[in-house]
Amino acid sequence: MFTQTLTKKVLRSPLVDLLTGPHGVDRYTELVDPIWTTDARARVVDVRRSTPRSVTLLLEPNAAVVSHRAGQHVNLTVEIDGRRHTRCYSPASAEGAALIELTIGSHDGGLVSNHLYRHARPGMVLGLSEPAGEFLLPAPRPRRVLFVSGGSGITPVMSMLRTLLAEGHDGEIAFVHYARTPAEACYRTELAEMAATGVRVLHGYTRSPGGELDGRFGLEHLKIAMAEPDAVYVCGPPALVDAVRDHCPNALSESFVPVPFVLPDTPSGGRITFRDSAIETTDDGRPLLDQAEAAGLTPTSGCRMGICHTCTRRKHRGAVRNLTTGTVSTADEEDVQICVSVPVGDVELAL
Numbered sequence: 001m002f003t004q005t006l007t008k009k010v011l012r013s014p015l016v017d018l019l020t021g022p023h024g025v026d027r028y029t030e031l032v033d034p035i036w037t038t039d040a041r042a043r044v045v046d047v048r049r050s051t052p053r054s055v056t057l058l059l060e061p062n063a064a065v066v067s068h069r070a071g072q073h074v075n076l077t078v079e080i081d082g083r084r085h086t087r088c089y090s091p092a093s094a095e096g097a098a099l100i101e102l103t104i105g106s107h108d109g110g111l112v113s114n115h116l117y118r119h120a121r122p123g124m125v126l127g128l129s130e131p132a133g134e135f136l137l138p139a140p141r142p143r144r145v146l147f148v149s150g151g152s153g154i155t156p157v158m159s160m161l162r163t164l165l166a167e168g169h170d171g172e173i174a175f176v177h178y179a180r181t182p183a184e185a186c187y188r189t190e191l192a193e194m195a196a197t198g199v200r201v202l203h204g205y206t207r208s209p210g211g212e213l214d215g216r217f218g219l220e221h222l223k224i225a226m227a228e229p230d231a232v233y234v235c236g237p238p239a240l241v242d243a244v245r246d247h248c249p250n251a252l253s254e255s256f257v258p259v260p261f262v263l264p265d266t267p268s269g270g271r272i273t274f275r276d277s278a279i280e281t282t283d284d285g286r287p288l289l290d291q292a293e294a295a296g297l298t299p300t301s302g303c304r305m306g307i308c309h310t311c312t313r314r315k316h317r318g319a320v321r322n323l324t325t326g327t328v329s330t331a332d333e334e335d336v337q338i339c340v341s342v343p344v345g346d347v348e349l350a351l
């Protein structure tokens with residue numbers, strides 16, 4: 001840890017910057033090793049394909065990577081055919097683990113998930129952002145904890161579960177996971193081992209029999225898993241999150257798929273000017289990201305739901321409404337997340 005902090009300090013020092021200018025120190029160090037940079041990067045050191053529709057990557061972070069807290073996500077950047085693409089992933093590893101573990105479910109037609117599913121190999125270098133997110137375990141830890149996950153939503157709750165066990169949590173833990181079939185259930189072997197040490201592990205399969213739970217989450221499943229938990233964490237498709245919240249209104253939740261936005265009834269009809277590319281278009285009511293893409297531009301984007309900040313662009317002037325908060329901002333020269341911003345009149349963007 002001390003060596004990492006020292007390396008970070010030295011690499012970022014003004015003297016090193018001066019000596020290595022104009023390109024900066026990274027240009028030279030990455031020739032020796034692509035993760036010797038002041039940018040947060042990680043090297044894939046192991047690739048496991050333990051289910052037919054997911055890939056698990058073990059990443060060795062460089063000194064610039066900030067450790068995550070259980071439940072948080074990181075923006076992962078990968079180069080595909082010469083273009084960099086960013087998506088959010090929640091590490092499944094415990095807080096403080098030496099290696100970062102990501103489990104990525106492959107989506108039909110999905111760009112990054114399929115690329116990693118098919119091509120991830122040891123030695124591959126990936127970019128990582130600082131961890132973020134409020135899907136977190138509280139301190140002090142609750143005593144009776146229920147985790148519920150569906151599909152690849154298992155990752156942040158797996159991190160929480162591993163963290164609690166590593167801390168020697170001595171309360172009760174129940175873990176309910178829904179997958180299509182037993183073969184597609186991630187971490188089945190590890191969860192079975194945890195069950196032997198006292199964690200109550202229950203599986204429900206939506207496309208095959210054989211789980212301890214039949215059908216979808218409801219009161220019945222809740223009663224079997226844990227009556228009156230102190231804290232409930234759920235991550236999965238919106239339908240699962242809604243079902244859990246129906247019975248556990250205080251459950252902390254996360255979903256990997258965007259909730260459909262409520263778009264304005266009538267578009268503002270204002271002029272959108274993409275200043276850098278000298279393109280103008282008339283507002284059709286959709287988020288600026290969609291309208292930029294419809295105009296033939298290819299702005300960087302990640303989550304498309306206001307989480308990752310990859311799409312943030314400078315708004316030179318004009319008013320926009322943030323679809324997730326409802327806030328209208330009118331300031332000139334401000335940064336906006338264009339995936340969740342709709343124009344309220346004329347808008348001029350750096351794009």
Ligand SMILES: Cc1cc2nc3c(=O)[nH]c(=O)nc-3n(C[C@H](O)[C@H](O)[C@H](O)COP(=O)(O)OP(=O)(O)OC[C@H]3O[C@@H](n4cnc5c(N)ncnc54)[C@H](O)[C@@H]3O)c2cc1C
Binds near residue numbers: 113156257
């Ligand atoms: C906070 C957060 C944490 C996350 N953590 C994880 C995690 O730990 N593990 C994980 O697996 N995922 C996680 N995700 C989801 C992840 O960020 C990506 O959304 C997911 O991997 C899909 O990315 P992609 O590039 O493969 O799909 P994209 O190319 O971005 O496509 C998005 C969706 O559109 C569909 N699609 C794409 N092209 C087409 C097309 N031509 N026709 C029809 N449909 C199409 C795809 O099926 C996909 O579902 C997380 C998301 C968030 C917001």
Ligand code: FES
Binds near residue numbers: 300308311339
């Ligand atoms: S694409 Fe993630 S915040 Fe806009």
